[in-house]
Amino acid sequence: MSMNLALRHLRVVVAVHDENGYTAAAKSLHVAQSSVSRTVEEVERRVGVLLFDRTTRRVTPTPPGEQFVAIARKLLADSETAFNHFDGYLRGRHGLVSVATLASVAATMIPTVLSGFRQHRPQVEVAVQDAFSLEVLDRVSHGAVDFAIAAMPSPPSGLCAERIAADRFFCVYPPGHRFERSSRLTWADFDGE
Secondary structure (H helix, E strand, O other): OOOOOOHHHHHHHHHHHHHOOHHHHHHHHOOOHHHHHHHHHHHHHHHOOOOEEEOOOOEEEOHHHHHHHHHHHHHHHHHHHHHHHHHHHHOOOOEEEEEEEOHHHHHHOHHHHHHHHHHHOOOEEEEEEEOOHHHHHHHHHOOOOOEEEOOOOOOOOOOOOOOOOOOOOOOOOOOOOHHHHOOOOOHHHHOOO
């Protein structure tokens, strides 16, 4: 059986049940009473059972009507929860963020950054994957992660990059080495070493 009902159908039936009538339901929904009547008749036609017994003085749910209202309440609550969750996702308050990074960054920088992030966004789950530089960039290229933190001379084709830090590198050598006479080294100075 295909019922093909929308959330508005469910809201109307629940309102008629909760307000004990069509006129009060129409008032609570801010629609015309005739619209409420047509909607309930449409739902009853689609589900194939009478949901309410109607008299000139009272509207009471039938046993199938009570069952339908219970299901409708659950569906409305579930949809409200789902849409609230989606809204939180859109606003960055819920969801999953996946990051690929070098093992050294994952072990040293990420914990501090994540700690601060979690204070402001406790409902956002963060997954950190560590890998070598080329693997990290490959994961971004193939959509396996949302973004990466990596060391690279320039952004690879098809990806965008923002510089967030610069490392200082040191050359460590024993006393008496030829580098001892230099005040500054370049990469070219390492030729032959």
